[in-house]
Amino acid sequence: MLLGLGAFAGGAGALKAQESQAVDGLCAFNSDHLAEKLYVFPADKQASALFEDLLGMSGKKGKLSIKAANVPEIAAAEKGEQRFLFYDPFVINEFLKGRRKDWRVAAVIGHQIGHQASSHSFALEPRLRAEIELEADRFAGYLMFRLGAKLEDVETAVAGLPLKGDASYPDPPARVAAFREGWHDGKAEAGGGMGFDETTENIPQFPMWPPPRASGNMEIPSSLLIKGVSRPRLRDAAERILKALDSAGYGERSFYSVPDGFALVARIEQIYPDGRPKEGDARWPVSVEPPRVFDLRSYFRALFNSTPGFYRVIAFVVTSRPLIQSSDPTKSKAPRDWVWGGSNRLPTVIGFADYTANVSCTALIYEFQQASRGTDAVLDNPGLLTGRIHMERSALLAELEK
């Protein structure tokens, strides 16, 4: 293979230019076919122009060394500060000559350029490796849209890729979703909008980031969310929270994407001042209701006593980033409506991300108080109770601990 590669790269002259290349880390599909020793040759102009054009589409211009090499199709690599793009000249030649675009090769090219455009390092521990692979997949999907691929082309191309899911790589469904998401990003950037494509997996972003300062919060121990899971992912945490919400009687909930994670928001509920939710149907109205059964005692109590309303919104934020809360007062009313703006489920691309040691789950509790019936409910900040008490009285903590 090496001899043939040398001949393609320019006959005898190219042979002279052949040199072995050591790398610190490398990414290649079909890595089973990777030769033990890596030889590189000067790139031809057409291939260089192709890669530079594609890299330019990302809006990034880094120092990238493009070389023909004995790699399967195309590989991204690094050696110290130097970044490489290695390609199999036969494959790229076919790609350039082909009258119809070979979208499978385009997906591979896009993925490897995605690594370099995002300045990924390959000398990483496995959990981070999985994250950068998904990011490169998203970039590939984006690039394929820019090259004119339809969503079906992307799906067909990705189906032909040797995707493997192990400790270092995300599961194939997550990767397919990442390609799709990238394609939709490209479409959205081109003004195409999200449309009603049923395959889309984009979900709304959290309405404001960082989130407004909560009345209380509680860090949910990871052991409660991912216990007994050998390779925990964000979807495991999401399922655990959903189950707890269901058991604690919460109805509607909404998923939002947040940087490196997701947020799950429960419906606003009416509570007693001590944090217990109101019973039955009285839990859900967002106003203080008159007594349902008339009796003189409750009537006079209502006539001569203030009837403040207490409300609560719980948002679980699961992310590997540190959570900072905004203190912008203009956003303080917004949490009441969050449950109506998100998605009903977690997209695969987020759900399949690993629940690493960096990931934390924080329950943000927004308490609202309505001074009297019919008046505006305002955010209590800080709240009357701590986040932990809210979690206990809402029965969510007990459900998570089960």
Add this chain to the structure above:
Amino acid sequence: MQAKQARIAKEDPLTNQQLVPMDRARNRLATLWLSAAALIFATLSIQSLRLVYGASVQEVWGWILPTLMPTLGMIVTVLGYTAVDEELSKAVVRRSFLAVAFWLSFCYLLLILMTIAMQPLSPANPVDLMRMSNLWLGPFQGLVASALGVLFVTKRQR
């Protein structure tokens, strides 16, 4: 004596049974208004002190004072005036007009009380209910003020 009565009856078609002394009429209306006003003010004061209206307490009193005070002011002023001038107490009023004035007052005061009493049974904001009640209390107040004005301000004597 019988001749005198017959002469009076001939001059004035109204019999004594159809007439009520103005003093009694005024006292009857004043009793109604002052007791209803006391009940309303007591209720609103307790509610205000117990923060039933929260920050809207000023709006609540801004609603009740113009609703009651003009009429109450007139009633108390006239009662005081007649207390020191005996001549003004000799007037009479037709019983039927007193009944009209009384029932108009009664209904008006009942509507005000109901606006307050209905609050615990309504999901609406109490201040909104009070504002809404002005729609019917306003015209009603005009009628009541006219009726009471005649009764309390007239100086005609029989």
